[in-house]
Amino acid sequence: MTTHYDVAVIGGGIVGLANAWMAAKRNLKVLLLERTSVAQGASVRNFGMIWPVGQPAGELHDIALRSRNYWLELSEAGAIDLETCGSLHLAHNDDEWAVLEEFASLGTFGVQLLTPAETCERSPLVNPVGLCGALWSDSEIRVHPRTASAKIAHWLTETQNVDCRFKTPVVGIDDGEVIAADGTRWSAEKILVCSGSDLQTLYPDVFATSGLKLCKLQMLKSVSQPGLPSNLPHIASGLTLRHYASFEVCPSLQQLKTRIAEQTPELDRYGIHVMASTFPQGQIILGDSHEYDEAITPFDSTEIDDLMLRELRKVICLNDWEIAERWHGIYSKHPEVPIFSATPEPNVHILVGPGGAGMTMSFGLAERAWNQTIGAT
Numbered sequence: 001m002t003t004h005y006d007v008a009v010i011g012g013g014i015v016g017l018a019n020a021w022m023a024a025k026r027n028l029k030v031l032l033l034e035r036t037s038v039a040q041g042a043s044v045r046n047f048g049m050i051w052p053v054g055q056p057a058g059e060l061h062d063i064a065l066r067s068r069n070y071w072l073e074l075s076e077a078g079a080i081d082l083e084t085c086g087s088l089h090l091a092h093n094d095d096e097w098a099v100l101e102e103f104a105s106l107g108t109f110g111v112q113l114l115t116p117a118e119t120c121e122r123s124p125l126v127n128p129v130g131l132c133g134a135l136w137s138d139s140e141i142r143v144h145p146r147t148a149s150a151k152i153a154h155w156l157t158e159t160q161n162v163d164c165r166f167k168t169p170v171v172g173i174d175d176g177e178v179i180a181a182d183g184t185r186w187s188a189e190k191i192l193v194c195s196g197s198d199l200q201t202l203y204p205d206v207f208a209t210s211g212l213k214l215c216k217l218q219m220l221k222s223v224s225q226p227g228l229p230s231n232l233p234h235i236a237s238g239l240t241l242r243h244y245a246s247f248e249v250c251p252s253l254q255q256l257k258t259r260i261a262e263q264t265p266e267l268d269r270y271g272i273h274v275m276a277s278t279f280p281q282g283q284i285i286l287g288d289s290h291e292y293d294e295a296i297t298p299f300d301s302t303e304i305d306d307l308m309l310r311e312l313r314k315v316i317c318l319n320d321w322e323i324a325e326r327w328h329g330i331y332s333k334h335p336e337v338p339i340f341s342a343t344p345e346p347n348v349h350i351l352v353g354p355g356g357a358g359m360t361m362s363f364g365l366a367e368r369a370w371n372q373t374i375g376a377t
């Protein structure tokens with residue numbers, strides 16, 4: 001006898017969790033299957049930055065704000081802890097400041113320009129040397145990346161009646177049934193494949209022609225910095241302005257990109273821009289780099305770590321720069337859409353590839369998918 005569900009979700013990262021929640025909100029009977037004992041993919045390896053300011057004005061920024069509301073809802077329900085910390089984009093060069101001025105003048109995101117003194121008041125981590133000022137945005141949130149996914153899964157189980165099963169690799173889907181590695185089968189009206197960067201186990205033929213790319217990011221965590229206040233804003237550097245689509249509308253961005261390309265091409269080679277966020281015990285998460293597809297190896301590069309630290313020292317001050325942890329994460333990303341979706345067979349939906357904004361966007365993207373496609377069929 002196979003057990004029957006309304007919805008089976010494969011993958012316990014943030015995309016799978018978000019879609020399981022949207023299904024549960026519709027009073028559907030949901031099964032979530034995760035192959036590891038606790039999610040270990042991109043959803044636990046990130047900065048924990050919920051980052052609406054990085055999304056371009058319009059639909060994507062709206063989705064980010066919808067997602068933000070879902071994070072707040074989870075916090076109010078006691079599922080997770082979060083901080084409404086806001087963010088600072090620091091400018092240590094005139095061309096970076098020009099981009100921030102142009103962005104602030106659009107008036108679309110409710111952001112604010114800060115003087116160097118005002119910037120340093122917001123965070124003791126800011127390096128005041130050469131500081132032109134900063135862009136303040138209050139929409140950003142911090143969640144704890146190492147624990148958020150597990151806590152959401154626990155909450156979905158306890159309060160939303162979602163049947164979450166870990167240590168359950170799914171090896172096939174056959175005629176409305178999900179098949180686990182041990183041969184167990186479950187039937188479901190709808191099956192959602194949220195397999196993250198695994199593009200080989202299920203529907204490899206669909207992924208091969210999807211246009212999805214894999215991206216590897218190197219990350220660092222400092223030792224604890226004593227005496228830091230709580231709720232410090234996330235920090236992004238002028239280099240970050242090259243990275244997020246929201247700044248593409250600024251005419252001065254090209255000049256900034258040209259300077260980096262000419263003066264420090266090694267940063268473009270490894271896709272380096274630098275950001276910092278605090279951990280609850282005062283450690284600072286630092287990153288990151290971007291290497292794609294064939295450039296990805298299992299081995300982390302000390303050259304990349306050293307370049308990140310070189311750039312970080314220009315924009316932030318730490319009492320102790322000793323590095324406590326180094327790791328990398330891999331996400332899948334589509335160059336044109338905020339998440340890749342496909343229906344390889346009736347009632348099977350693939351949802352993978354939110355790229356570098358999956359923590360920010362996944363709840364809003366899941367809401368949109370359920371409203372427009374999954375829930376409508």
Ligand SMILES: Cc1cc2nc3c(=O)[nH]c(=O)nc-3n(C[C@H](O)[C@H](O)[C@H](O)COP(=O)(O)OP(=O)(O)OC[C@H]3O[C@@H](n4cnc5c(N)ncnc54)[C@H](O)[C@@H]3O)c2cc1C
Pocket residue numbers: 010011012013014015016033034035036039040041042043044045046047048049050051168169170171194195196197198201202217218219288328329330331352353354355356357358359360361
């Ligand atoms: C280093 C790094 C920093 C980042 N920082 C941020 C940030 O600060 N803010 C932000 O918004 N985004 C950030 N991102 C992006 C974000 O983390 C990802 O977009 C998001 O976590 C992807 O979620 P996912 O569920 O698609 O993938 P994953 O988290 O990788 O989850 C996929 C899950 O599916 C499971 N799975 C796969 N195949 C099977 C199978 N056959 N059977 C059962 N289970 C299966 C895997 O075990 C895995 O747990 C960052 C990413 C990285 C790597």
